[in-house]
Amino acid sequence: MLTDGALRMLVLLHFHTLGFSPVQLAYLFVLYEIAGVVTNLCAGWIAARFGLTSTLYAGLGLQVAALLALAQLDPAWSITASVVFVMAVQGASGVAKDLAKMSSKSAVKLLAPSAQGGLFRWVALLTGSKNAVKGLGFLLGAGLLALAGFVPSVLGMAAVLALILLAVVLRMPTGLPVGRKDAKFREVFSKNANVNWLSAARVVLFGARDVWFVVGIPIYFYAVLSDGSEAGNRAAFFLIGSFMAVWTILYGAVQGWAPRLLRADTRPEADLVRAARGWALALTGVPLVLAALVWAAGAPADWLTVALVAGLLVFGAIFAINSSLHSYLILSFTTGARVTMDVGFYYMANAAGRLLGTLLSGLTYQLGGVALCLATAGVMVGLSALAAGKLRAG
Secondary structure: OHHHHHHHHHHHHHHHHOOOOHHHHHHHHHHHHHHHHHHHHHHHHHHHHHOHHHHHHHHHHHHHHHHHHHOOOOOOOOHHHHHHHHHHHHHHHHHHHHHHHHHHHHHHHHHOOOOOOHHHHHHHHHHHHHHHHHHHHHHHHHHHHHHOOHHHHHHHHHHHHHHHHHHHHHHOOOOOOOOOOOOOHHHHOOOOHHHHHHHHHHHHHHHHHHHHHOOHHHHHHHHHHOOOOHHHHHHHHHHHHHHHHHHHHHHHHHHHHHHHHOOOOOOOHHHHHHHHHHHHHHHHHHHHHHHHHHHHHOOOOHHHHHHHHHHHHHHHHHHHHHHHHHHHHHHHHOOHHHHHHHHHHHHHHHHHHHHHHHHHHHHHHHHHHHHHHHHHHHHHHHHHHHHHOOOOOO
């Protein structure tokens, strides 16, 4: 997750300085998100057939290969060739990240203690720490780009990740499923209404985040913070990377805290199911208010930048509670026999939401600036609340 976050910032900021438009920047991440949709749809079946450890090893190894390939990017290539090449490498990186994530999340269902609230606590801990590490990756990527340049940064990350893969192979715990040869691909599609409605809610929830997160806010802040000089660019990189890191680390910290906030140890599952809709409704107003502020301001201003930073941190905290509830509920709704299938399908929906948000991020920023990005996010969170309202306690 550290290299995944760092690579995103490296690619976004590096190609923005080369003159790529918001839509072209969004294209760089399209195959990454498409790969996530396909990978998560297939990964549950692959893990069920070949075992969780095989998908985890494959994810880490593929990320090393993707980083080494990206280091071969030649500045002399045309924009079209560069976009196609980076899209392909980002696609491989997306496959790698989702193989590793699905494996880790599925293992929690099998290894977490059975006491009330135990599953929620472990899901929240894993998810929160994952996102905190990814947040550090955003800061790392921006810092490495400013200090070391693009190629040395990518090669350094590949070397570190190769060492991590070796450590994981040597220290992997026993007891995880080794797979069953009779697993059928059609089993990936769930007949459980709760799994399907929760997946629908996940699509629009994560679309609502990425519609401003992927392109809109970073490019808006770059325009506000950089004066176009080399020193100004470096300062903007650090500030943007710091904001993205703080936002993601806060998001991860609140996810880890969510079970205590929601009193998961004492509340029945029916309350937590209802809470999924309530927290989505609470989130809806935040991006709509921020969009109204941007439209009212008319032009960038210091007070508006402060308001956006504060408002997006509030969005991140409430979003984290929504996300943590979803991550718990998918494991609560599934069974041990179907866990990799249902988790894979659910994270396929997660990737579909990121894909939708990525496409809309470049498009809405080009058509209506950051205000349209934020307004679109508000509409999408409202749709997530409607889908969450269809969930029923078992």
